[in-house]
Amino acid sequence: xxxxxxxxxxxxxxxxxxxxxxxxxxxxxxxxxxxxxxxxxxxxxxxxxxxxxxxxxxxxxxxxxxxxxxxxxxxxxxxxxxxxxxxxxxxxxxxxxxxxxxxxxxxxxxxxxxxxxxxxxxxxxxxxxxxxxxxxxxxxxxxxxxxxxxxxxxxxxxxxxxxxxxxxxxxxxxxxxxxxxxxxxxxxxxx
Numbered sequence: 001x002x003x004x005x006x007x008x009x010x011x012x013x014x015x016x017x018x019x020x021x022x023x024x025x026x027x028x029x030x031x032x033x034x035x036x037x038x039x040x041x042x043x044x045x046x047x048x049x050x051x052x053x054x055x056x057x058x059x060x061x062x063x064x065x066x067x068x069x070x071x072x073x074x075x076x077x078x079x080x081x082x083x084x085x086x087x088x089x090x091x092x093x094x095x096x097x098x099x100x101x102x103x104x105x106x107x108x109x110x111x112x113x114x115x116x117x118x119x120x121x122x123x124x125x126x127x128x129x130x131x132x133x134x135x136x137x138x139x140x141x142x143x144x145x146x147x148x149x150x151x152x153x154x155x156x157x158x159x160x161x162x163x164x165x166x167x168x169x170x171x172x173x174x175x176x177x178x179x180x181x182x183x184x185x186x187x188x189x190x191x
Contacts (some may be wrong), residue, residue: 014053016052017050017074019046020049020078021074023049024077027043027082030042031084031086036145040142040146043078065179069124072123076112093144093148096150097144103157104160107133107164110164114168115171123171124180125178125180125181128182129162129183136152136155137153137160139152
């Protein structure tokens with residue numbers, strides 16, 4: 001395992017990522033306790049930390065393999081907790097939208113699993129399409145669970161599926177693990 005300096009571990013982008021790790025048990029507790037409004041507020045903070053960590057890394061020129069790994073691990077943790085929590089908090093909506101929820105879960109999990117099988121590590125591509133899918137899904141999630149309007153969430157599921165297919169194609173295209181690939185098109189253009 002690589003050794004990291006304290007400065008690498010405590011860089012601003014990584015500190016912003018750690019917010020999601022710290023928030024995770026609190027999200028679970030809020031969901032278990034039936035505190036939907038507080039859950040949504042804390043979830044919004046975790047989504048904001050996800051946006052800000054990448055921006056900070058680029059602005060401060062602190063992009064790193066460690067940061068990409070931490071970001072992907074934090075995302076998996078939050079999305080896993082999210083899948084459990086929405087079932088506890090809004091079971092009727094979950095039952096009605098289960099197909100789209102499953103599509104989104106598979107879209108986030110399958111590229112990671114394929115990357116682990118091929119490279120024995122997380123695929124942390126952070127493609128433009130994945131970033132778009134995350135933003136659309138995040139907004140659609142709040143629209144669905146606050147206002148019970150489903151069509152944006154259904155569109156988000158389709159965008160997530162497209163993003164997953166692109167990530168899988170990137171994994172098959174690459175011969176070794178790599179992070180921060182803008183798109184399959186950019187990758188092919190490089191070679």
